[in-house]
Amino acid sequence: MDFRVEVGEKEAGTIPYESLPAFTYLFRELGFDVLPDTENQKVQLCSALHGKKIVISSDYDVKFNTYRKGHLEKKVLEYIKTFLSACGAKVILKDGKKESENADFHVYFSLFEIPVIKEPILELIHNSKSTNKKLLDIFHYECTRTGTKFKSNEVVSGAKKPFINIQIMYPVITDEDFWEKLGEKYAMSITIGILARFHESSPLSVLSLVPIEIFSNMFVHSENTGVNLEPTMQKEKRLPEKKKFLVKKPTFPKRKEAEVFLDYHIFIEEHEDRNKIKLIGNLHIKNIGTEVLRNPVICLRSTPSESIKISGQILPPNVAETLGVMKNEETKGWKYMNDEWFEEMEKGETWICPIQSKNINPRQTESLTNLQISVLQPEENSNIRVEAFVFFKEQDLEISSSNQISLLLSKKQ
Incomplete structure (x- = not known):
């Protein structure tokens, strides 16, 4: 006795009755809603979104x-x-x-x-x-x-x-x-x-969303025996020797790409004479290419320069070297890039680099955490802005952050 198989409202073929349990288990694992009907000798397959x-x-x-x-x-x-x-x-x-x-x-x-x-x-x-x-x-x-x-x-x-x-x-x-x-x-x-x-919980269930005819077309049909379950890729392996050289291994272009973005929170302390504004956030560098990116250099550009101080888990160059000698080991983290870092900050640019060599592998994210940005002299109707840029000198790659910190300080009514 054979059972008819229906996908939605279309008939897709037949299966032997004794194969019904295995058939039901297989297609449930593939995400289908399997509805056997022994009275009418048929089994219906519905997609995982059926009834949603x-x-x-x-x-x-x-x-x-x-x-x-x-x-x-x-x-x-x-x-x-x-x-x-x-x-x-x-x-x-x-x-x-x-x-x-x-x-x-x-x-x-x-x-x-x-x-x-x-x-x-x-x-x-x-x-x-x-x-x-x-x-x-x-x-x-x-x-x-x-x-x-x-x-x-x-x-x-x-x-x-x-x-x-x-x-x-x-x-x-x-x-x-x-x-x-x-x-x-x-x-x-x-x-x-x-x-x-x-x-998300059942990745294979997405197979039930694709028309089953597509899977049928992925196999070779034979007039004598019906559906031949041998994949077409197996047939390619039997190509004559003189044609085998035509089958080339696909090559993928190498890409040096990164994505840079900021997240931050704003804290405001209200005082009678003047409010204090502080931002705490992180800078994230995500490698979205295919190549390893080495030794990122970060530039934080702030305006107005005289009103903004940037600090956090960043060491001055001489302190980073001293800690490394005292601990007799490599100090990890970030440091200001130049000895004149304080003067550079006063001019509106803060340059930061890794203390030790740092590689960012493809799909990996490296973060400069706990950035602290203080607005020293918040003035009414002023625009506070901090932009981030990341440079990879070895790979000749420059990226600006996909967002920036921007605050418009208006007069309280």
């Missing part, structure tokens, strides 16, 4: 709608709906601000064309129930791939259901250029992030 209800909509609570691109926003959402529906999810695209749907996941989206920015920015706002590490990693990777700055903010929200709110800002370009260069990529990236959210 996802609501996607524009964010109608967002303020500052002057630069809102509603028609492109809707187009991105329609593509996301198409992609998720093909994976088996029930997707509801809300056109207006209505009562919230009872769903497994909510996605809010807004798109802005901002004249004053030079590169796109994607900000992901979420609550504690909505994300996992895989989702954040996917969004960070996809943003890097499209040349988009990525920001993630977790908010304390009264929402009981998990949600993400995605806000994208991009420079002024034509609608056609936006869609060709960014729009379709964003729709795919957001979809991939949503899929990662549902499948």
Whole structure:
């Protein structure tokens, strides 16, 4: 007795009844929802997203709608709906601000064309129930791939259901250029992030999201015996000797790349005569290339120079050498690069380098932690700014940080 196999509403073939337990176990491990029906002698395979209800909509609570691109926003959402529906999810695209749907996941989206920015920015706002590490990693990777700055903010929200709110800002370009260069990529990236959210605990379950016909086409068909389970790669191994030299091992270009970014917290002490402002943060250097990066040199440029002091776990050059001699071992960490470091800081530049030789391997992040930035003479209506630059002299590589510290001190009303 054979059982019919149905994928969704399509018949995909038959299997012997005695193979049903093994078949069920295999496809459950691959992430399918397996539903045997002995009465009708069939077994149905459904994707891991089958029965999941996802609501996607524009964010109608967002303020500052002057630069809102509603028609492109809707187009991105329609593509996301198409992609998720093909994976088996029930997707509801809300056109207006209505009562919230009872769903497994909510996605809010807004798109802005901002004249004053030079590169796109994607900000992901979420609550504690909505994300996992895989989702954040996917969004960070996809943003890097499209040349988009990525920001993630977790908010304390009264929402009981998990949600993400995605806000994208991009420079002024034509609608056609936006869609060709960014729009379709964003729709795919957001979809991939949503899929990662549902499948982190079972990575193989993503196989259930792909139409099973694709797997069938990966095998060689034979008219005599039906499906030949020998992969096409095995067939390539039987090429005549004179053609084997045509099969070349792929080569990947070497890349020297890094990403530099700052995170920080602001502390304000209020006094009668003058407030004290202090920032504590970290500078992160992530190797996103394929080559080892050696001996980073950091330059922190601050304005106005006379109002800012930068300190932290950074040693003067002579102190670093003295500690190394006293301990009779290599002192690790960071030091000011030059003996005239104090005079350089007064002029608005702070140069920092590793005490000992430091390598940053691909996918590794090295951090200058506990940076302390004090605003010595905060004046009303002044703009405090700190920029970071990293230099790798051996590799002739220079990188500016993807963000900067910027404070506008205004008069208290």
